[in-house]
Amino acid sequence: QVQLVESGGGLVQAGGSLRLSCAASGRTFSTYTMAWFRQAPGKEREFVAAISWGGGSTYYADSVKGRFTISRDNAKNTVYLQMNSLKPEDTAVYYCAARIPLIASKGAEYDYWGQGTQVAVSS
Numbered sequence: 001q002v003q004l005v006e007s008g009g010g011l012v013q014a015g016g017s018l019r020l021s022c023a024a025s026g027r028t029f030s031t032y033t034m035a036w037f038r039q040a041p042g043k044e045r046e047f048v049a050a051i052s053w054g055g056g057s058t059y060y061a062d063s064v065k066g067r068f069t070i071s072r073d074n075a076k077n078t079v080y081l082q083m084n085s086l087k088p089e090d091t092a093v094y095y096c097a098a099r100i101p102l103i104a105s106k107g108a109e110y111d112y113w114g115q116g117t118q119v120a121v122s123s
Contacts, residue, residue, distance in 0.1 A: 002112045004096045009117030020081040022096030030074040038092035047105040086121045
Protein backbone atom coordinates (compact mmCIF):
# COMPACT_ATOMS: atom_id res chain seq x y z
CA GLN A 1 0.00 0.00 0.00
CA VAL A 2 1.29 3.44 -0.97
CA GLN A 3 -0.15 6.81 -0.08
CA LEU A 4 0.75 9.77 -2.26
CA VAL A 5 0.58 13.48 -1.43
CA GLU A 6 1.31 16.12 -4.06
CA SER A 7 2.45 19.67 -3.42
CA GLY A 8 3.98 22.61 -5.25
CA GLY A 9 1.14 23.72 -7.46
CA GLY A 10 0.16 27.34 -7.88
CA LEU A 11 -0.37 30.23 -10.25
CA VAL A 12 2.44 31.21 -12.59
CA GLN A 13 2.79 33.38 -15.68
CA ALA A 14 3.43 31.85 -19.08
CA GLY A 15 7.12 31.13 -19.50
CA GLY A 16 7.59 30.57 -15.80
CA SER A 17 8.52 27.47 -13.83
CA LEU A 18 7.14 25.31 -11.05
CA ARG A 19 8.38 22.19 -9.31
CA LEU A 20 5.82 19.67 -8.14
CA SER A 21 6.61 17.13 -5.44
CA CYS A 22 4.91 13.88 -4.57
CA ALA A 23 5.70 12.39 -1.18
CA ALA A 24 5.01 8.69 -0.77
CA SER A 25 4.45 6.67 2.36
CA GLY A 26 5.66 3.12 2.79
CA ARG A 27 9.00 1.37 2.78
CA THR A 28 8.68 -0.01 -0.75
CA PHE A 29 8.68 3.29 -2.65
CA SER A 30 11.87 2.36 -4.48
CA THR A 31 10.12 -0.60 -6.12
CA TYR A 32 7.43 1.51 -7.76
CA THR A 33 7.32 3.14 -11.15
CA MET A 34 6.07 6.69 -10.59
CA ALA A 35 4.21 8.96 -12.96
CA TRP A 36 2.51 12.30 -13.32
CA PHE A 37 -0.83 12.76 -15.02
CA ARG A 38 -2.93 15.87 -15.45
CA GLN A 39 -6.54 16.74 -16.05
CA ALA A 40 -7.75 20.08 -17.38
CA PRO A 41 -11.35 21.24 -16.92
CA GLY A 42 -13.65 19.46 -19.32
CA LYS A 43 -10.90 17.21 -20.61
CA GLU A 44 -9.82 13.65 -20.00
CA ARG A 45 -6.90 12.82 -17.78
CA GLU A 46 -3.68 12.63 -19.75
CA PHE A 47 -0.25 11.16 -19.17
CA VAL A 48 2.59 13.63 -18.55
CA ALA A 49 5.71 11.72 -17.51
CA ALA A 50 6.92 8.54 -15.82
CA ILE A 51 10.11 7.30 -14.20
CA SER A 52 11.28 3.77 -13.47
CA TRP A 53 11.84 2.45 -9.97
CA GLY A 54 15.57 3.19 -10.07
CA GLY A 55 15.30 6.43 -12.02
CA GLY A 56 17.22 5.08 -14.98
CA SER A 57 14.36 5.31 -17.45
CA THR A 58 12.02 8.19 -18.10
CA TYR A 59 9.19 8.71 -20.54
CA TYR A 60 7.37 11.91 -21.52
CA ALA A 61 4.30 12.98 -23.40
CA ASP A 62 5.20 14.80 -26.59
CA SER A 63 3.44 17.92 -25.33
CA VAL A 64 5.90 18.35 -22.45
CA LYS A 65 9.08 16.85 -23.86
CA GLY A 66 11.98 19.27 -23.52
CA ARG A 67 10.12 21.43 -20.98
CA PHE A 68 9.33 19.08 -18.10
CA THR A 69 11.70 16.80 -16.18
CA ILE A 70 10.67 13.96 -13.89
CA SER A 71 13.06 12.79 -11.19
CA ARG A 72 12.96 10.87 -7.94
CA ASP A 73 14.82 10.61 -4.66
CA ASN A 74 14.25 7.16 -3.21
CA ALA A 75 15.96 8.12 0.04
CA LYS A 76 13.25 10.76 0.54
CA ASN A 77 10.37 8.71 -0.93
CA THR A 78 9.67 11.62 -3.27
CA VAL A 79 9.16 12.11 -6.98
CA TYR A 80 9.42 15.51 -8.64
CA LEU A 81 8.18 17.19 -11.77
CA GLN A 82 10.18 20.24 -12.81
CA MET A 83 8.09 22.29 -15.21
CA ASN A 84 9.76 25.00 -17.26
CA SER A 85 8.54 27.25 -20.07
CA LEU A 86 5.00 26.79 -18.86
CA LYS A 87 2.13 27.51 -21.24
CA PRO A 88 -1.52 28.31 -20.55
CA GLU A 89 -2.42 24.89 -21.95
CA ASP A 90 -0.46 23.30 -19.08
CA THR A 91 -3.18 24.50 -16.71
CA ALA A 92 -4.63 21.43 -14.99
CA VAL A 93 -4.80 19.44 -11.79
CA TYR A 94 -1.64 17.35 -11.65
CA TYR A 95 -1.75 13.89 -10.12
CA CYS A 96 1.00 11.59 -8.93
CA ALA A 97 0.55 7.86 -9.51
CA ALA A 98 2.39 4.63 -8.71
CA ARG A 99 2.51 1.11 -10.12
CA ILE A 100 4.69 -2.00 -10.21
CA PRO A 101 6.79 -2.78 -12.06
CA LEU A 102 7.22 -1.16 -15.50
CA ILE A 103 6.62 2.28 -16.97
CA ALA A 104 3.15 2.72 -18.45
CA SER A 105 1.32 5.67 -19.95
CA LYS A 106 -2.28 4.66 -19.31
CA GLY A 107 -3.89 5.80 -16.12
CA ALA A 108 -5.79 2.55 -15.73
CA GLU A 109 -2.48 0.74 -15.29
CA TYR A 110 -1.63 2.68 -12.14
CA ASP A 111 -2.70 1.36 -8.76
CA TYR A 112 -2.22 4.32 -6.44
CA TRP A 113 -3.09 7.98 -6.86
CA GLY A 114 -2.67 11.21 -4.97
CA GLN A 115 -5.34 13.86 -4.50
CA GLY A 116 -3.80 16.26 -7.02
CA THR A 117 -2.36 19.75 -7.00
CA GLN A 118 -3.65 22.63 -9.10
CA VAL A 119 -1.39 24.35 -11.62
CA ALA A 120 -2.64 27.50 -13.33
CA VAL A 121 -0.66 29.29 -16.04
CA SER A 122 -1.75 32.77 -17.01
CA SER A 123 -1.09 34.27 -20.43
